[in-house]
Amino acid sequence: xxxxxxxxxxxxxxxxxxxxxxxxxxxxxxxxxxxxxxxxxxxxxxxxxxxxxxxxxxxxxxxxxxxxxxxxxxxxxxxxxxxxxxxxxxxxxxxxxxxxxxxxxxxxxxxxxxxxxxxxxxxxxxxxxxxxxxxxxxxxxxxxxxxxxxxxxxxxxxxxxxxxxxxxxxxxxxxxxxxxxxxxxxxxxxxxxxxxxxxxxxxxxxxxxxxxxxxxxxxxxxxxxxxxxxxxxxxxxxxxxxxxxxxxxxxxxxxxxxxxxxxxxxxxxxxxxxxxxxxxxxxxxxxxxxxxxxxxxxxxxxxxxxxxxxxxxx
Numbered sequence: 001x002x003x004x005x006x007x008x009x010x011x012x013x014x015x016x017x018x019x020x021x022x023x024x025x026x027x028x029x030x031x032x033x034x035x036x037x038x039x040x041x042x043x044x045x046x047x048x049x050x051x052x053x054x055x056x057x058x059x060x061x062x063x064x065x066x067x068x069x070x071x072x073x074x075x076x077x078x079x080x081x082x083x084x085x086x087x088x089x090x091x092x093x094x095x096x097x098x099x100x101x102x103x104x105x106x107x108x109x110x111x112x113x114x115x116x117x118x119x120x121x122x123x124x125x126x127x128x129x130x131x132x133x134x135x136x137x138x139x140x141x142x143x144x145x146x147x148x149x150x151x152x153x154x155x156x157x158x159x160x161x162x163x164x165x166x167x168x169x170x171x172x173x174x175x176x177x178x179x180x181x182x183x184x185x186x187x188x189x190x191x192x193x194x195x196x197x198x199x200x201x202x203x204x205x206x207x208x209x210x211x212x213x214x215x216x217x218x219x220x221x222x223x224x225x226x227x228x229x230x231x232x233x234x235x236x237x238x239x240x241x242x243x244x245x246x247x248x249x250x251x252x253x254x255x256x257x258x259x260x261x262x263x264x265x266x267x268x269x270x271x272x273x274x275x276x277x278x279x280x281x282x283x284x285x286x287x288x289x290x291x292x293x294x295x296x297x298x299x300x301x302x303x304x305x306x307x308x309x310x311x312x313x314x
Contacts, residue, residue, distance in 0.1 A: 018104050026109050027148065033158045034150045042163050042228040044135040048086075049233050052240060060086040062241060063134035064249025065118050065156075067099070068257035070265060075101055079114075080257035081121040082249060083132045089241060089248045093132040095121055096260045108147045111155035119159050135163065136229065136237065138249040142166040143226035145199060145208040147174050157227025164226030165234040166208070167250055171222055175201025186210070187220055194239055199224075209235050217245035 041049065044060075051058045061083050069077040076098070083093035103113045126133055141152035143166035151172075157164030171179045177199050186197045190212035199208040199222065208224035209231060223238050225231050241247035246254070 018106055023106060023109065026106075026112050030109075030111075030148055030150045030155070033155060034148070036158045037150065037154050038228045039144070039225050039230065040228070041230050041233050045163050045229050045233055045237075048135055049236065052087075052236065059088075061092070061132060061134040062086045062237070062249050063137035064140075064247070064251070064253040065121075065137060066140045066250055066253035066257055067101075067114060067117075068254065068261055070261060074105065077101055078257040078260045079117055079121060080253040080260070081118065081125065082253040082256055083125075083134050084241075084249055084252065087240065089243065091252055093125065093129060094252075094256055095125065096256055097121060110141060111152045115152060115155045115159060118156055122160050122162075137162055137164045138167050138238065138241070138247055139164055139226060140167065140169075140250045140254065142168050142172050142222070143208070143224035145172050145174060145177075145222065145224035149207075151224070151226070153224065153226025161228075163228040165229060165238060166222075166224040166226050167238055167247055168222040168224075169246065171199075171210075175203050175205070175207060177201050177207065187218070190218070190220060193217075193242075196220075196235060206231065211235055211239060213239060213242040213245050213247070219245065221245060221247075 047058075048060050051060070062085075064082045064084070065080065067077050067079045077100075079097050079099050081093075081095045082091060084090060085092050097117075099117050101113050101117070105113055122137075137156070137160070139153040139156060143151050143153035143157075143164070145151060145166065145168070146154070151166055153164045153166035171177070171183070173179060177183075187210065189195075190197070190210070193212055193214040195212045196209045198206050199210060201207050208222055210220040211223055212218065212220050221238070223231070223235050225234055229237075238247045241249060244251060
């Protein structure tokens with residue numbers, strides 16, 4: 001992201017007012033997709049975790065997705081889909097695309113802004129280089145740690161029919177889970193890498209875990225199940241993917257997307273930002289002819305989402 005942090009930080013972005021009927025439609029779609037959500041380990045995850053426990057050298061593939069924004073611009077962004085081999089954690093596939101996020105940002109509905117664009121990138125991977133399709137994907141966001149128990153990692157996982165894990169850098173405060181004194185005390189009690197504590201809501205449901213990912217990073221990351229993986233397996237896999245505070249799949253996706261923006265828009269954009277020239281700043285939204293393919297006609301991806309504006313409630 002343009003500012004370090006998880007999808008939770010996007011709640012601080014300037015929000016667009018959306019008619020209540022649109023939010024109601026989105027909520028109904030979330031509840032429909034949620035019925036397809038699976039919170040047990042898929043066959044691939046079971047095999048992967050077995051190899052982890054037996055310390056065998058079988059190669060698996062883990063994906064990571066992230067979106068970085070042009071500074072000062074909540075519409076134009078670079079989306080990255082990165083695939084690493086596991087356990088080596090070497091990048092074997094990367095795809096960056098300039099995108100326009102035409103759907104507004106509404107807290108609790110992040111998936112309607114990002115998931116369908118990421119689905120397009122995953123479809124491209126399956127068609128062009130299927131040998132790099134990952135067994136699991138880590139998402140910079142949340143899974144069931146969400147007001148309706150269906151965050152970006154769940155939404156994307158169901159759309160892709162692939163195990164997904166939500167990995168957030170900041171706590172999403174839902175169901176009575178708060179970043180209060182008690183929470184801070186639990187963080188202080190995480191003495192070493194691998195230590196965790198559960199995130200239990202007032203509903204008595206375990207919605208995720210806080211993980212101290214390495215000895216050198218006292219601030220935890222927050223892991224929640226997305227789709228086709230248990231919480232214990234998700235935490236174990238994330239921990240094994242951590243060289244730094246953030247697991248390598250999402251860390252590399254963040255690095256690659258930021259790098260793309262720096263290379264193609266960096267100096268020009270910084271100059272424009274410093275001068276505050278709005279007219280010049282719009283130049284950073286143009287697509288360059290690079291190896292990263294722009295996504296055209298993004299509005300079509302959200303046609304069904306916006307059909308209520310035309311009086312269609314199907």
